[in-house]
Amino acid sequence: MGRATDRRRVLRIDLDAADGRAAVRRPDTLSVEEPLEIRVGPAGPDRRKPLAVTMRTPGDDLDLAIGFLLTEGLIRSTDDVLTAQLCSGAETPNTYNVVDVVLAPGVPEPTTDPSRNFYTTSSCGVCGKASIDAVRTRSLFPVVQDPLAVPATLLAELPDRLRAAQRAFDRTGGLHAAGLFTPAGELVALREDVGRHNAVDKVIGWAVRERHLPLTGHLLLVSGRASFELTQKAWMAGLPLLAAVSAPSTLAVELAEEAGMTLVGFLRGRTMNVYAGPQRITVEQPT
Numbered sequence: 001m002g003r004a005t006d007r008r009r010v011l012r013i014d015l016d017a018a019d020g021r022a023a024v025r026r027p028d029t030l031s032v033e034e035p036l037e038i039r040v041g042p043a044g045p046d047r048r049k050p051l052a053v054t055m056r057t058p059g060d061d062l063d064l065a066i067g068f069l070l071t072e073g074l075i076r077s078t079d080d081v082l083t084a085q086l087c088s089g090a091e092t093p094n095t096y097n098v099v100d101v102v103l104a105p106g107v108p109e110p111t112t113d114p115s116r117n118f119y120t121t122s123s124c125g126v127c128g129k130a131s132i133d134a135v136r137t138r139s140l141f142p143v144v145q146d147p148l149a150v151p152a153t154l155l156a157e158l159p160d161r162l163r164a165a166q167r168a169f170d171r172t173g174g175l176h177a178a179g180l181f182t183p184a185g186e187l188v189a190l191r192e193d194v195g196r197h198n199a200v201d202k203v204i205g206w207a208v209r210e211r212h213l214p215l216t217g218h219l220l221l222v223s224g225r226a227s228f229e230l231t232q233k234a235w236m237a238g239l240p241l242l243a244a245v246s247a248p249s250t251l252a253v254e255l256a257e258e259a260g261m262t263l264v265g266f267l268r269g270r271t272m273n274v275y276a277g278p279q280r281i282t283v284e285q286p287t
Helices: 061-071 152-164 167-172 196-209 228-236 250-259
Strands: 005-013 023-031 034-042 049-056 081-087 098-103 118-120 176-181 187-193 219-222 241-244 262-268 271-276
Touching: 034 061, 049 061, 061 081, 061 098, 061 196, 061 228, 152 176, 152 187, 152 219, 152 262, 152 271, 176 196, 187 196, 196 219, 196 228, 228 241, 228 250, 250 262, 250 271
Parallel strands: 034 098, 049 118, 219 241, 241 262
Antiparallel strands: 005 023, 034 049, 081 098, 176 187, 176 219, 262 271
């Protein structure tokens, strides 16, 4: 099975080394990036058709596949999936970089038109879509009336809690994280991946399998920026609040406003910018 990290020997250069050894060879830990092919179709003897290939960090691959299908609007709940399993690929030795998803009876098979194929890199979750119409998907879960309220003081503590739970990041420094939190600040689920959209899909896929959708009254924190695709994925899961330690994009803000979500960016230390839905962030005024 694939590993989340791997070791490589590197030439370490430190021009300010105290012992005068400016260049030394030593092992370094890297984040693993491998392709994952997602095959989807109805039950039966015929092979399921390839739907997507994403570059990801191995681990939680079933959650990744199910989360991807949910956030793309291809399934609505765990009941739409009959089985999902890791399958052998063509590699030698086998790396199990294929997930085979069998849809439940009556669930429409996804269109595999080459003009709307899904090829995603670790940095982009919508790169393979051929048009603006193909990019937008609408959530089944209205979040505009979600009564979630989070104190700004609590929100400010969450990046440290997320960082403390990132085990693979400690060894590589090269993984994004997505963390699902309760309004009380309890970390419910955390996933890491070289792709920030993959980390989010892994969290949402876990929620689908555990029958936690919609994620009413929860918030999602991501370790990078708040892009359009992450905002869309959060909306598809019924999340009323998305927070990021870095910047949002204009389209992410517009989508959050359209959905009635709260979008927070630059969540660092005791400062943050609330770009949409400020009513869910409570601020105690100093006395």
